[in-house]
Amino acid sequence: MPDNVNETLSDQRNMEVRTCRQIMADYDSKQAILKLVDGTSIKGWINLKSSTRLSDVLTEYDDRFIVIFRCALREELGNVLFVNKEHILWVAPVDNNIKDLR
Structure with missing residues (x-):
């Protein structure tokens, strides 16, 4: 590919990353x-959402699914998962000392 095409693709990826970060900055979220x-x-x-x-x-919410973003599933990184709450056994807030999923 010509250099200008590669530069254009790189610019588009950088714009997508910035946009994603801006969107996530608007949400109050917990790892x-x-x-x-x-x-x-x-x-x-x-x-x-509006909770702390x-x-x-x-x-407290009637939604059947929760949205998980910037996630890791079976050691693969993903952008977004929709998980049915009925399939969740437990949830633990991440602490800086937790390093893996075991």
């Missing part, structure tokens, strides 16, 4: 690890 009924562990960020507590998102 957490979720354990699902099938044994799957997910580490990512959960939008707190992670537990409120899980118990």
Whole structure:
């Protein structure tokens, strides 16, 4: 590819990253690890909506699904997951000392 095409693609990727960061800055979110009924562990960020507590998102809203973004599932990084609350065994807020999903 010509250099100008590569530069254009790079500029577009940088713009997408900046836009994503700006959007996430508008949300109050909490990083957490979720354990699902099938044994799957997910580490990512959960939008707190208008709450200040992670537990409120899980118990006080009628939504069947929670949105997890900037997440890791089975050691693969993803952008967004929609998880049915009925499939969640437990959720733990991430602390700086937690390094893996075990």
